[in-house]
Amino acid sequence: MCDRHAIYIHIPFCVKKCAYCDFYSQTCLSLIPDYIQSLEKEITKHSCTDTNISTIYFGGGTPSLLLVKDVENLLQVIDDNFSVSKDVELTFEVNPGTIDRNYLADLKNIGINRLSIGAQSFNDEKLKFLDRIHTAEHAQKAIEDARKAGIDNVNMDLIYGLEFETSSLWINDLNKAIKMDPSHLSCYMLTIEPGTPLGKKYKTKRSKKGRAHPIESTKMSTLFKKTSQLLCESGFEHYEISNFSKGRHHRSKHNSKYWDMTPYFGFGAAAHAYDGKKRSWNYRSIKTYIKDINSGKLPVEDEEMLTLDQQMMEMVMLRLRTLEGLDLEKFQTLFHISFEKKFEDTLKSILKERFGFFNDNRFALTLDGKSHLNGIVEAFAKGIY
Numbered sequence: 001m002c003d004r005h006a007i008y009i010h011i012p013f014c015v016k017k018c019a020y021c022d023f024y025s026q027t028c029l030s031l032i033p034d035y036i037q038s039l040e041k042e043i044t045k046h047s048c049t050d051t052n053i054s055t056i057y058f059g060g061g062t063p064s065l066l067l068v069k070d071v072e073n074l075l076q077v078i079d080d081n082f083s084v085s086k087d088v089e090l091t092f093e094v095n096p097g098t099i100d101r102n103y104l105a106d107l108k109n110i111g112i113n114r115l116s117i118g119a120q121s122f123n124d125e126k127l128k129f130l131d132r133i134h135t136a137e138h139a140q141k142a143i144e145d146a147r148k149a150g151i152d153n154v155n156m157d158l159i160y161g162l163e164f165e166t167s168s169l170w171i172n173d174l175n176k177a178i179k180m181d182p183s184h185l186s187c188y189m190l191t192i193e194p195g196t197p198l199g200k201k202y203k204t205k206r207s208k209k210g211r212a213h214p215i216e217s218t219k220m221s222t223l224f225k226k227t228s229q230l231l232c233e234s235g236f237e238h239y240e241i242s243n244f245s246k247g248r249h250h251r252s253k254h255n256s257k258y259w260d261m262t263p264y265f266g267f268g269a270a271a272h273a274y275d276g277k278k279r280s281w282n283y284r285s286i287k288t289y290i291k292d293i294n295s296g297k298l299p300v301e302d303e304e305m306l307t308l309d310q311q312m313m314e315m316v317m318l319r320l321r322t323l324e325g326l327d328l329e330k331f332q333t334l335f336h337i338s339f340e341k342k343f344e345d346t347l348k349s350i351l352k353e354r355f356g357f358f359n360d361n362r363f364a365l366t367l368d369g370k371s372h373l374n375g376i377v378e379a380f381a382k383g384i385y
């Protein structure tokens, strides 16, 4: 019996790399057919028919570069090798530049019941800066097409904090998104990742180590708080630091499992998996992934058994991101020490700054606290290591 109830499938193909993107993906689309075959083999190797899978997530990369027939085959292989819950949440990421209404209708017909649209912005200047392959019009049309295709559970990803971002530019993006009435919004701060075109640009321009964000942290923090206020006033629940849902039932069940440290399978090149104690990850190379699978091996590059300290750090780091926060009883049960005792000094200063609060046997961060999340997590880390 396996106790993993979620499956993540990585589709590492993109039409073109976006300037900021650090996810593993390649533009060699001719490898897709071999990759799909390898995925089917990898899934089969993990066969466990007495486990109940309640969420499946196709992420990327750009899953919407796949033929619907291929997605259907992959779902069939999952069905043959696992017991899939009748009300499984089946999420599929799409890039607005690669889809049309018929494609979405076909996805709906094979069982996809949640779409995640990589809109990023409704402003063409921002999209151009990010090197996206689509326009604002495509992004808007994607959600209209999803509705016409009969898919109501729709997330839109948005990015803020570009170097020329103003409060009104971002609020304008948010207002357009709100008007389209998605059931979920993910709003991410633009991060400068080393090795990406954006990372290189900032290093060259400033001839010093790349900063984490293109704009000052106080400005980013103001945008973050405005995002939360505006979306909560518009009927969204701010349930995770970057995620907003129209009611609890529209939360991402799959991603909630990550924030809850629930074990999951991860299939595909660069995919990570977690069994409750051990994390493993596949090769970040499509060719090595296919080669390993074809020679009968698991394409695992490495694995790491989490120490108790690492598990504690993960729990703090992940739970402080969420609306509900950290469950004090669960902490005590897992680590045989009370959260209050373990982090006495850190908690004193957090409470003094009104960055966090205790409620209903839980500890959570306030909105102000969440805007200082990195510093707060660092302070907790000092209490562990």
Ligand code: SF4
Pocket (backbone or CB within 6 Å): 013, 014, 015, 016, 017, 018, 021, 022, 023, 025, 060, 061, 062, 095, 118
């Ligand atoms: S489409 Fe998504 S995965 Fe592909 S390069 Fe752009 S951000 Fe990265």
